[in-house]
Amino acid sequence: MKTLILLCLNFFKAGLFAFGGGLATLPFINDISNHHPDWFTKADIANMIAISESTPGPIGVNMATYVGYHVAGIPGAILNTLSLVLPSFIIFYIVAGLMSRYSQNKTVMAVFQGLRPAAVGLIAAAGFSVFLIALFPGYDGKTLFDMDSLTGLFSWKAGILFLVAMVATCLPKLKDLHPLWYIAAATVIGIVFQF
């Protein structure tokens, strides 16, 4: 019980201070492992990253569930995950209130006219990093300008599938198809053609 409370406090802290999402939780998780190696080790973290990459859901949330389960079973999995999410829930609930309250304010509107295009750029950059990992399996995120090693990593299958999907998203009927159909089709294609 005491361990579970301590664990939840640690993940609450990670949830409170990890800005930006996704991998931002990782340094905190590393730090928890340094202080409590009996909870989980660095090898567990590596394992968890691999599992997170192959399951849906944010890595921070997955990590909290995984560690919570190992330390205190199913209640641990649930409580620890909630602890991670609680701070950002409270903070963003307040932010959401402020956003709708000031949405008609001229200054706020001007600020968002600058923010919206930035968000588009950020999403495009995130898409680009997924693009690199998808089409160049094994790409380590370091040597974008190293053309030789990049070409060596190129996967034809992924490249062709990407192009086909790109074309599909431009076609009148397929464009409005639910994204889940795309994901389902990809699952089948990936297994059948041994991606």
Next chain:
Amino acid sequence: MEPQNSSLLRTSLSLYGTFARIGFFMFGGGYAMLPLLQKECVDKHHWTDEEEILDVFAMAQCTPGIISVNTATYIGKKQAGLLGSALATLGLITPSILLITLIAALLSNFADLAAVQHALAAIRAVVTALIFASVVKMGKGALKHPVQVAIALLAFLAVALFGTSPVVIVVAAALIGFLYFGLLRKEKEADA
């Protein structure tokens, strides 16, 4: 129960279901939920529009926590207050809790399974295309002014090539928005 309360409850449950579905199919990190979010929350339920999603993303970058969780919290609150917000957020993380607990309990070598690897490699390629399609869709709405096109391009290049922190980008873009669209344009209007 009053009618208003029951409709709030119904909306909240619908939010839970929708975000659980989004959470279940959210492969590929941070923004991978964007195409799903667009389909479910904009096209299907009309809970929000594309501009508002961008506002939420920008704010989510400078607050703690995961963007998809922030988005669930926001849309839930807007539709059904505290209950909706809590249920949307819980919905998003429910699939993770279930799946990871199962994997932790039963399948510790899940990530090494060949079929999982093959499926994921293909899913990543397709999700990339879906994200780009969403970017184009949102870009059409958000990039109306040359300054906005420049902001988007610079944000992309800074993050993609130099790994600049999104927090820096968001703060800079807010400042440009305030200076250009707030102050400069006001001056022009005053002159005219």
